[in-house]
Amino acid sequence: MEHGTPTFTIDLFGLPVMFDLSTSLMIIITCLIVFFVFFFMTRKLAVRPTGKPQVLMETLMNFVKGMISSNMAWKQGGKFHFMAITLIAFIFVANILGIPFTIILPDEAHTLWWKSPTADPTVTLTLAGLMIVLTHYYGVQMQGMGNYVKSYFQPMWFMAPIKFIEEFTYNLTLGLRLYGNIYAGEILLLLLVSLITTGGILGAVGGFIPLMVWQGFKLFISAIQAFIFVMLAMVYLSHKLSDDH
Amino acid sequence: MEFLILGNTGDVGVAIGSSLVLLVSFLVLLGALSYFVWKPLKKVMDDRENLIHSEIDDAENRRIEAQRLQKENEELVKQTQADISSIMEDARAQANKEQETIIHDANTRANQLMANAKADVEREKEKAIAEINDQVAELSILIAEKMISKEMDHQDQQQLVKQYLQEAGDK
Numbered sequence: 571m572e573h574g575t576p577t578f579t580i581d582l583f584g585l586p587v588m589f590d591l592s593t594s595l596m597i598i599i600t601c602l603i604v605f606f607v608f609f610f611m612t613r614k615l616a617v618r619p620t621g622k623p624q625v626l627m628e629t630l631m632n633f634v635k636g637m638i639s640s641n642m643a644w645k646q647g648g649k650f651h652f653m654a655i656t657l658i659a660f661i662f663v664a665n666i667l668g669i670p671f672t673i674i675l676p677d678e679a680h681t682l683w684w685k686s687p688t689a690d691p692t693v694t695l696t697l698a699g700l701m702i703v704l705t706h707y708y709g710v711q712m713q714g715m716g717n718y719v720k721s722y723f724q725p726m727w728f729m730a731p732i733k734f735i736e737e738f739t740y741n742l743t744l745g746l747r748l749y750g751n752i753y754a755g756e757i758l759l760l761l762l763v764s765l766i767t768t769g770g771i772l773g774a775v776g777g778f779i780p781l782m783v784w785q786g787f788k789l790f791i792s793a794i795q796a797f798i799f800v801m802l803a804m805v806y807l808s809h810k811l812s813d814d815h
Numbered sequence: 816m817e818f819l820i821l822g823n824t825g826d827v828g829v830a831i832g833s834s835l836v837l838l839v840s841f842l843v844l845l846g847a848l849s850y851f852v853w854k855p856l857k858k859v860m861d862d863r864e865n866l867i868h869s870e871i872d873d874a875e876n877r878r879i880e881a882q883r884l885q886k887e888n889e890e891l892v893k894q895t896q897a898d899i900s901s902i903m904e905d906a907r908a909q910a911n912k913e914q915e916t917i918i919h920d921a922n923t924r925a926n927q928l929m930a931n932a933k934a935d936v937e938r939e940k941e942k943a944i945a946e947i948n949d950q951v952a953e954l955s956i957l958i959a960e961k962m963i964s965k966e967m968d969h970q971d972q973q974q975l976v977k978q979y980l981q982e983a984g985d986k
Binding site for chain 1: 829830831833840841849851852863
């Protein structure tokens with residue numbers, strides 16, 4: 571199950587900057603899908619909703635608002651509303667992009683072009699890093715530099731190294747949880763597909779039902795992982811924002 | 816740059832470029848969605864919330880106002896009824912008084928008229944009695960004259976007439 575990755579490297583002031591082309595492409599596709607779906611769903615907005623799209627969008631908004639409110643006061647958390655809702659939409663769409671099909675070129679390296687962008691650890695770790703950086707930024711902004719530094723020594727001074735390392739584990743757990751779930755899901759999908767295509771009659775019959783079941787389950791995982799990612803990001807944010815923790 | 820990366824297949828390095836693509840496209844997506852989707856949507860939702868709040872407040876105010884007006888009206892009706900009954904009472908008392916006055920006046924006048932009439936009748940009666948008395952006296956004198964004239968001669972009679980005329984002329 572080795573697949574090649576299309577790469578493209580440019581030299582930026584002597585540093586080689588490598589682009590994973592398929593991941594970059596999928597990221598942009600995800601962004602476009604998310605944007606246009608939401609854009610066309612909110613063209614006919616009214617104080618009295620006239621169609622289902624607006625109701626659906628408002629439900630999503632209120633859902634994310636509930637997620638934020640369950641972690642912090644809305645007065646503090648309100649400014650993360652748009653970010654959280656964009657994040658959950660992006661991750662969910664990114665997760666489900668790999669479900670219906672994958673595109674593997676029939677060349678020597680079996681170059682994989684169409685996949686979930688979240689099946690790439692670079693993407694998930696970058697997203698997680700963005701969230702963690704955000705928590706630190708708002709931690710300093712809301713508590714002030716002094717309180718922010720003091721919070722590392724908070725319960726006991728000797729716990730500072732643990733708390734310091736914790737910040738990196740947050741990043742890793744947040745990113746790798748998403749990556750692991752989606753990547754494993756895609757691996758299993760590919761295995762099931764290869765069972766159907768190469769396993770003869772028995773493989774085709776035996777693999778079809780599990781493939782469908784797994785696709786459905788992966789849809790569920792996609793939603794759950796998007797939810798968990800945003801929820802944990804909000805939890806980390808709330809840890810940094812409130813000084814009573 | 817050498818990193819230990821999960822899911823990587825060995826000789827390829829870290830796809831820093833992918834991170835950059837993700838960061839840029841995610842931030843652009845965030846900006847575009849915020850501007851084109853979330854802000855209008857949030858505005859509509861806030862508008863609705865404000866509308867509902869203001870409608871509820873309005874309804875509450877109207878209810879209080881209606882209650883106040885009702886109380887006011889009830890008081891007004893009560894007061895008006897009291898006014899009416901007092902006016903009626905006054906009018907009735909006034910009417911009674913006037914009635915009594917009128918009856919009293921009429922009685923007085925009637926009594927006076929009766930008294931006058933009685934006095935008149937009395938006076939007439941006395942007058943008539945006096946007249947009758949006079950006439951009776953005259954008649955008696957006449958009768959007496961008749962009876963006397965048979966014994967008086969013409970000369971005496973003439974003298975007597977003259978005497979009377981003179982007496983009448985003196986008067």
